[in-house]
Amino acid sequence: MTTRILAAAISLALTLSASAQTAISAKAREIHDSAIVIDTHADTPQRFLDENFDIGSTDPNDHGHISLDKAKAGNLGAEFFSIWVEPEANRGHFAHRTLDLIDSVYEQAARHPDRMMMAFSVADIERAHREHKLAALMGIEGGHSIENDIRLLRDFYRLGVRYMTLSWSNTNEFADSSGDINDPKVAHHNGLTEGGKQIVLEMNRLGMLVDISHVADKTLWDTIAVTKAPLIASHSSARALTNHPRNMTDDMLRAVAKNGGVVQVNFYSAFVDENYRKASEAQAKDRDAAVKAYTDQLKAAGKTPSYVDINRIEREWAAKIPRAPLSALIDHIDHIAKVAGTDHVGLGSDFDGVSSTPQGIDSAADLPKITQALLDRGYSADDIRKILGGNLLRVFAEAERVSHDLRASSHE
Numbered sequence: 001m002t003t004r005i006l007a008a009a010i011s012l013a014l015t016l017s018a019s020a021q022t023a024i025s026a027k028a029r030e031i032h033d034s035a036i037v038i039d040t041h042a043d044t045p046q047r048f049l050d051e052n053f054d055i056g057s058t059d060p061n062d063h064g065h066i067s068l069d070k071a072k073a074g075n076l077g078a079e080f081f082s083i084w085v086e087p088e089a090n091r092g093h094f095a096h097r098t099l100d101l102i103d104s105v106y107e108q109a110a111r112h113p114d115r116m117m118m119a120f121s122v123a124d125i126e127r128a129h130r131e132h133k134l135a136a137l138m139g140i141e142g143g144h145s146i147e148n149d150i151r152l153l154r155d156f157y158r159l160g161v162r163y164m165t166l167s168w169s170n171t172n173e174f175a176d177s178s179g180d181i182n183d184p185k186v187a188h189h190n191g192l193t194e195g196g197k198q199i200v201l202e203m204n205r206l207g208m209l210v211d212i213s214h215v216a217d218k219t220l221w222d223t224i225a226v227t228k229a230p231l232i233a234s235h236s237s238a239r240a241l242t243n244h245p246r247n248m249t250d251d252m253l254r255a256v257a258k259n260g261g262v263v264q265v266n267f268y269s270a271f272v273d274e275n276y277r278k279a280s281e282a283q284a285k286d287r288d289a290a291v292k293a294y295t296d297q298l299k300a301a302g303k304t305p306s307y308v309d310i311n312r313i314e315r316e317w318a319a320k321i322p323r324a325p326l327s328a329l330i331d332h333i334d335h336i337a338k339v340a341g342t343d344h345v346g347l348g349s350d351f352d353g354v355s356s357t358p359q360g361i362d363s364a365a366d367l368p369k370i371t372q373a374l375l376d377r378g379y380s381a382d383d384i385r386k387i388l389g390g391n392l393l394r395v396f397a398e399a400e401r402v403s404h405d406l407r408a409s410s411h412e
């Protein structure tokens with residue numbers, strides 16, 4: 001018995017050290033560990049709320065991308081947890097669900113005060129880094145959360161929300177979405193409405209980052225024209241490499257660079273690998289039918305379909321397609337760095353929100369592999385640290401400065 005446990009322990013240790021040694025050089029490890037690594041999009045709050053998932057989980061079989069152990073292993077310094085409200089199931093009470101999700105993040109931080117802290121500013125992220133804690137920030141994914149009420153936007157800011165994606169895949173009262181822009185049944189606005197422009201300006205005044213991931217192309221251009229602070233794309237990749245409307249064209253990348261903002265690359269296999277995207281599109285009809293069969297069955301029984309279960313079905317379908325190679329993800333970072341500049345690219349994994357990640361990227365613990373790959377492609381230590389989080393910190397600091405100036409001038 002003892003021998004068996006010992007043998008198993010030795011074999012596990014060998015596997016772990018072998019994968020660590022072969023994958024990550026001492027130099028890459030040093031660069032990675034000296035950086036403040038920031039990821040701007042993880043959907044883990046759905047798990048906190050619907051699955052009772054504890055971020056302190058040490059379950060080796062857990063399929064999730066984020067836990068405190070995984071964050072520590074990958075030296076993840078700050079995570080923007082996505083406050084995403086599914087618009088069908090939550091119709092009529094978007095703000096309520098938004099509040100529940102915000103609470104779920106606070107509750108996790110309260111449970112693990114020695115390893116995690118709520119963060120609301122650049123200074124907070126830096127303090128968490130010094131204290132070796134995961135900085136937990138929040139971004140609302142989809143303007144429908146504010147129920148077309150600018151007062152709710154301010155309330156969510158006061159509760160700590162530091163970015164808002166103007167739309168999710170659904171067009172809302174003030175912003176067209178890339179997700180339904182070709183659906184004739186949806187009433188569109190030709191981009192951002194006048195009210196939407198006021199919302200962007202209010203976000204600038206508050207110091208809430210304006211996120212243009214998910215929006216329709218015209219919404220992006222309207223937003224760039226009106227914003228006084230640099231923008232982020234919290235989780236979007238490059239359309240020139242993978243032709244998906246969620247990704248950004250080279251013109252958009254250059255425009256975000258000119259605006260001083262940052263594009264945080266999405267890890268989803270279908271957004272970084274054209275082969276995966278096509279295969280996923282080919283199975284979409286059958287996959288959607290399987291999800292619908294599941295939700296119809298639950299609705300008939302008077303139950304609410306859970307996002308977690310839908311995600312499980314989607315992961316089963318995704319497993320039928322070979323994952324994107326890690327090089328595909330690095331190609332996107334490299335492309336954005338070349339088109340927009342190394343000051344305008346970062347990481348927006350979409351962890352716990354996507355059904356397939358590139359090979360080798362199974363969780364936040366694998367983030368050092370990105371550093372190794374960038375080093376292999378000739379990126380300098382300084383540029384790598386910018387991509388890992390420095391660029392996002394610069395944009396966040398600039399949004400704080402713009403907010404400070406706008407608040408000061410409104411008192412004059």
Ligand SMILES: [Zn+2]
Pocket residue numbers: 141214235
């Ligand atoms: Zn998203």
